[in-house]
Amino acid sequence: DQQVKQNSPSLSVQEGRISILNCDYTNSMFDYFLWYKKYPAEGPTFLISISSIKDKNEDGRFTVFLNKSAKHLSLHIVPSQPGDSAVYFCAARYWDTNAGKSTFGDGTTLTVKP
């Protein structure tokens, strides 16, 4: 039973437009959510996070929205740039356990076309 799901394996967007990546989770005990970006042959790098007490967190071109009632979060990238092309992983964890082992989705491959 996959607790974190990214239902779109891939997304293609034109440079300058908005990219929206979606993530659903089933475990209502998760209270901290993260997005990681991964380039080929490299490890994931942290992008942005949100705790369950918030519904939005913004960092430059990246905004994460959390809808707890729907158990859904999304990552918005505006404007999208070719360098944003990568695999994006959504992850969830419990805030107070051992610095939190994270449960990851299977990723969405974003391609930003020039």
Add this chain to the structure above:
Amino acid sequence: GAGVSQSPRYKVAKRGQDVALRCDPISGHVSLFWYQQALGQGPEFLTYFQNEAQLDKSGLPSDRFFAERPEGSVSTLKIQRTQQEDSAVYLCASGTDNQPQHFGDGTRLSIL
């Protein structure tokens, strides 16, 4: 370097052989995690250390998998009697407090 370092980057072994994968975390990071990433999937938690103590090993798939961090810094993930389903990228991550983890670039393990 300043980041998490993993070695080797690539490892090919024959089925039945033992392998050892090394992780050098960021200096001063108390927490260390091992993840297994199969092709086309996200990382899956294997085990967690806080300093030298292995606090959670619930993700280790079998007793052929063993991890240690004897001095609270470098960690080794050992897989005994490897099988083809062990082929994956093994990621190490380190962190402090409840901050997001920093990942290494992984070891790609191929079992023939």
